[in-house]
Amino acid sequence: MREVHSAMTLETxxxxxxxxxxxxxxxxxxxxxxxxxxxxxxxxFERVYGFQRDSLSSGYKIAMLNRGESPLKxxxxxxGELLKKVVAAGKFQCTSDxxxxxxxxxxxxxxxxxxxxxxxxxxxxxxxxxxxxxxxxHLQPGMLxxxxxxxxxxxxxxxxxxxxxxxxxxxAGEDFALAHAPERVMVGRLIRNIREHDRCVxxxxxxxxxxxxxxxxxxxTTGKVIPMSATAAEVTKTAENTFRDLQIAAxxxxxxxxxxxxxxxxxxxxxxxxxxxxxxxxxxxxPGAGVGGHCLTKDTYHLExxxxxxxxxxxxxxxxxxxxxVLARRINDFMPNHMFRLTVxxxxxxxxxxxxxxxxxxxxxxxxxxxDSRNTPSEPFRDACIREGVHVAVxxxxxxxxxxxxxxxxxxxxxxxxxxxxxxxxxxxxxxxDAPYLKNLSGKKHPVIIDGRNLIDADVFIRCGYIYKGxxxxxxxxxxxx
Ligand code: SAJ
Numbered sequence: 001m002r003e004v005h006s007a008m009t010l011e012t013x014x015x016x017x018x019x020x021x022x023x024x025x026x027x028x029x030x031x032x033x034x035x036x037x038x039x040x041x042x043x044x045f046e047r048v049y050g051f052q053r054d055s056l057s058s059g060y061k062i063a064m065l066n067r068g069e070s071p072l073k074x075x076x077x078x079x080g081e082l083l084k085k086v087v088a089a090g091k092f093q094c095t096s097d098x099x100x101x102x103x104x105x106x107x108x109x110x111x112x113x114x115x116x117x118x119x120x121x122x123x124x125x126x127x128x129x130x131x132x133x134x135x136x137x138h139l140q141p142g143m144l145x146x147x148x149x150x151x152x153x154x155x156x157x158x159x160x161x162x163x164x165x166x167x168x169x170x171x172a173g174e175d176f177a178l179a180h181a182p183e184r185v186m187v188g189r190l191i192r193n194i195r196e197h198d199r200c201v202x203x204x205x206x207x208x209x210x211x212x213x214x215x216x217x218x219x220x221t222t223g224k225v226i227p228m229s230a231t232a233a234e235v236t237k238t239a240e241n242t243f244r245d246l247q248i249a250a251x252x253x254x255x256x257x258x259x260x261x262x263x264x265x266x267x268x269x270x271x272x273x274x275x276x277x278x279x280x281x282x283x284x285x286x287p288g289a290g291v292g293g294h295c296l297t298k299d300t301y302h303l304e305x306x307x308x309x310x311x312x313x314x315x316x317x318x319x320x321x322x323x324x325x326v327l328a329r330r331i332n333d334f335m336p337n338h339m340f341r342l343t344v345x346x347x348x349x350x351x352x353x354x355x356x357x358x359x360x361x362x363x364x365x366x367x368x369x370x371x372d373s374r375n376t377p378s379e380p381f382r383d384a385c386i387r388e389g390v391h392v393a394v395x396x397x398x399x400x401x402x403x404x405x406x407x408x409x410x411x412x413x414x415x416x417x418x419x420x421x422x423x424x425x426x427x428x429x430x431x432x433x434d435a436p437y438l439k440n441l442s443g444k445k446h447p448v449i450i451d452g453r454n455l456i457d458a459d460v461f462i463r464c465g466y467i468y469k470g471x472x473x474x475x476x477x478x479x480x481x482x
Contacts, residue, residue, distance in 0.1 A: 136167025153306025202233025289452025290377020292366025363425025
């Protein structure tokens with residue numbers, strides 16, 4: 001009876017409040033800004049506030065956004081014009097005055113949840129919790145609160161609900177609606193992703209899911225709302241990245257097997273991929289020098305923590321076996337070590353002592369043709385080299401700088417006098433590396449080249465006198481030296 005009674009209460013309160021007209025978005029980052037602009041541009045809503053802490057590091061965004069300018073780096077098609085339009089129309093305003101929350105109908109939170117440290121992989125929810133407390137302090141009956149950040153399954157019905165109820169004295173599911181609607185945006189296509197991707201909308205109860213659907217449906221073009229529970233939405237988001245990481249690990253493991261068996265993993269991949277037809281699917285991704293970024297490197301651990309908390313004492317799983325997903329993470333994190341092993345073996349073939357060798361790393365970004373170097377797999381490789389007394393030059397055409405690492409932006413500067421050239425990122429320009437030119441630059445009779453992203457033609461470099469090794473290239477990694 002209580003469930004029916006509380007749903008009626010919330011439904012009544014929401015009916016009394018009427019349709020969502022005024023919305024707040026907390027966290028003016030690469031998720032919150034496009035979300036706020038799209039909500040403000042929708043005729044369904046009257047006014048949108050973007051809430052941003054007036055902090056030293058990001059307070060500058062407030063004035064920029066109120067001038068209709070985007071503080072985001074890099075190209076975001078459509079975002080600049082959209083911001084100018086909604087600011088000029090008086091439909092969007094950025095503010096650090098969180099008390100304005102009290103006269104809104106709905107508030108979303110897009111605050112990042114980074115890891116405190118790479119070792120214990122525990123998320124830092126402090127900024128998110130601060131944002132939720134702000135909302136709680138100004139929460140009114142009938143309001144909708146939606147978390148968009150990537151969070152550990154159980155957070156919406158757990159920490160978020162508790163914080164909101166404690167700060168407001170109201171009851172979730174009775175006095176206010178609460179949901180999780182994870183973001184699925186990729187840098188460079190933020191506006192398009194929000195409009196076109198399907199949106200999982202998960203309420204703590206049916207009424208909350210329905211109210212959250214009212215908020216998201218108007219900004220979707222080809223995307224549609226997929227209603228579910230809040231915890232299912234949290235698991236969807238973390239699992240969709242966990243599965244991508246798993247698929248990459250499956251291909252990385254196959255690459256290691258192919259190296260050991262003396263065959264070309266790319267031939268095998270083509271072979272497997274040729275099995276087509278209804279109902280036959282193989283999600284084949286690509287082997288490589290490693291997996292970086294801020295999504296795949298952490299979302300698996302969000303999922304694992306979620307099942308440890310929510311499934312405590314209930315989960316049935318093969319005894320003493322590690323999680324398949326965590327094993328996948330370890331395989332992907334092993335790839336920079338493998339790149340180091342290939343480098344050591346190749347330098348040995350070249351008769352060059354490891355200590356004092358000079359290595360040119362091509363690629364510091366974690367992603368091809370990107371300047372994003374968060375959790376880059378290049379870093380553990382460079383650390384391993386330095387531990388062994390190897391001199392490392394790092395080249396990247398996109399990454400301007402990185403704490404403690406000198407990034408050079410001319411290939412010549414990086415490769416001059418190098419004993420080994422290591423391709424770490426799949427940047428476009430590395431696909432046309434000139435073998436004789438780089439060999440002259442290195443000044444070595446048999447320079448080493450390690451291909452971490454299958455970018456170059458092994459035979460061209462082998463014929464030019466290089467000692468070649470490539471991820472998954474068991475067919476070439478012991479080639480005769482020309
Ligand atoms: N990588 C491989 N092999 C592959 C694909 C990627 O080694 O076949 C490596 C990349 O080099 C990189 C890392 O994995 O180091 C991550 O690459 P990514 O393409 O997954 O890019 P991310 O980390 O930006 O992932 C984001 C995710 N988007 C969101 O969380 C909203 C992910 O869900 C998307 O699938 C991905 O973008 C995408 O497809 O662009």
